Amino acid sequence: MFGIKSDWSLEVKDRYFTLDDYCGVEPRWCTGCGDLGILTAMHKVCREAQLLPEKIVSVSGIGCSSRLPHYMGTYGFHGLHGRALPVACGIKSRRPDLDVWVATGDGDCFSIGAAHWVHALRYNMDITIIVFDNGIYGLTKKQTSPTTPEEYLTNTHPGGSLLPPLNPLTVTLGVTNVSFVAQMVDWNPPLLYETLKAAHDHKGTSFVRIIQRCPVYMEQRSLDLQNDPADLLLLKHDDGIPVPDTVQKMFKNQLEHNPYDLGAAFTVAANTEKIPLGLLYRNPNARRYDEMTRRGLNMTDEERLKGLNEALDKFAV
Numbered sequence: 076m077f078g079i080k081s082d083w084s085l086e087v088k089d090r091y092f093t094l095d096d097y098c099g100v101e102p103r104w105c106t107g108c109g110d111l112g113i114l115t116a117m118h119k120v121c122r123e124a125q126l127l128p129e130k131i132v133s134v135s136g137i138g139c140s141s142r143l144p145h146y147m148g149t150y151g152f153h154g155l156h157g158r159a160l161p162v163a164c165g166i167k168s169r170r171p172d173l174d175v176w177v178a179t180g181d182g183d184c185f186s187i188g189a190a191h192w193v194h195a196l197r198y199n200m201d202i203t204i205i206v207f208d209n210g211i212y213g214l215t216k217k218q219t220s221p222t223t224p225e226e227y228l229t230n231t232h233p234g235g236s237l238l239p240p241l242n243p244l245t246v247t248l249g250v251t252n253v254s255f256v257a258q259m260v261d262w263n264p265p266l267l268y269e270t271l272k273a274a275h276d277h278k279g280t281s282f283v284r285i286i287q288r289c290p291v292y293m294e295q296r297s298l299d300l301q302n303d304p305a306d307l308l309l310l311k312h313d314d315g316i317p318v319p320d321t322v323q324k325m326f327k328n329q330l331e332h333n334p335y336d337l338g339a340a341f342t343v344a345a346n347t348e349k350i351p352l353g354l355l356y357r358n359p360n361a362r363r364y365d366e367m368t369r370r371g372l373n374m375t376d377e378e379r380l381k382g383l384n385e386a387l388d389k390f391a392v
């Protein structure tokens with residue numbers, strides 16, 4: 076018999092989940108694409124936390140990066156261009172028991188999906204947003220995105236991109252009720268893993284911008300950063316992203332940064348000379364909209380009907 080389902084608990088046998096349990100079909104990304112490393116880090120976070128695969132849902136828009144749900148052995152939703160976040164928020168509001176991950180690109184999130192980006196940050200539902208920022212529209216073959224470097228030659232700007240790139244960190248930090256903002260590169264697996272783990276552990280919306288390699292349409296940007304890490308700035312703090320000792324040695328520039336200090340986060344984010352890596356900001360006390368939308372979800376059918384009738388009675392004349 077069909078009706079409103081209010082009990083979502085599944086009987087699950089105790090078992091150890093391996094990486095394979097979180098893998099979907101073979102990825103079709105290009106060789107050397109940074110998306111592969113991000114996917115691997117996600118699989119590891121799921122394995123380390125022993126998340127139940129049937130309790131995970133990955134949501135995406137459209138783009139190379141948005142193919143991610145196919146590569147997770149979990150539930151997934153490959154949506155419409157720019158619309159990953161409203162779908163993710165909808166899922167979280169009805170199914171707060173699910174682990175909701177969002178995979179979105181710089182075009183998907185910062186361009187066509189920009190309005191959703193702002194509002195999802197303010198809602199601060201308990202979801203993990205990973206932006207795969209390769210600075211270009213990859214899937215549609217090299218068009219200018221909001222984070223394309225100025226003067227970079229693209230198919231939409233053959234004479235070079237005309238404007239300075241958008242700074243996703245300062246925009247994100249400027250949204251009311253934002254609660255977790257981090258940045259990482261895809262080519263540092265230990266730090267990438269720690270960043271995604273911290274983002275997943277955070278209760279609220281975690282926003283992680285990953286500077287991602289696209290060797291096909293944006294090769295030089297990441298090659299420059301890989302060859303000369305002098306442009307990178309490692310953020311350190313006891314409540315930040317844990318940095319393994321061996322990794323710390325790779326960074327010439329390091330800064331002790333308090334992630335609870337929004338003003339300091341802005342200063343670090345706005346510095347275009349040194350690209351910060353690590354946790355810029357966290358606010359564990361920001362209000363969560365999913366805690367409000369979950370109210371009443373476990374009501375019985377009778378209680379729902381009673382509540383509906385009471386609400387409708389208010390309009391009786």
Ligand SMILES: Cc1ncc(C[n+]2csc(CCOP(=O)(O)OP(=O)(O)O)c2C)c(N)n1
Pocket residue numbers: 137138139140141156179180181182183184187207209211212213214215220
């Ligand atoms: C409504 C709509 N507009 C445009 C497109 C074409 N389109 C598909 S993917 C894409 C850009 C993807 O770029 P990005 O989000 O940066 O992802 P990437 O491929 O770089 O990972 C565009 C413009 C579309 N599919 N739907």
Ligand code: SF4
Pocket residue numbers: 103104105107108109110139140209213214288289290291292
């Ligand atoms: S075009 Fe770029 S972003 Fe897309 S799969 Fe290939 S390397 Fe990755």
Ligand SMILES: [Mg+2]
Pocket residue numbers: 138180181182207208209210211212213220
């Ligand atoms: Mg892109």
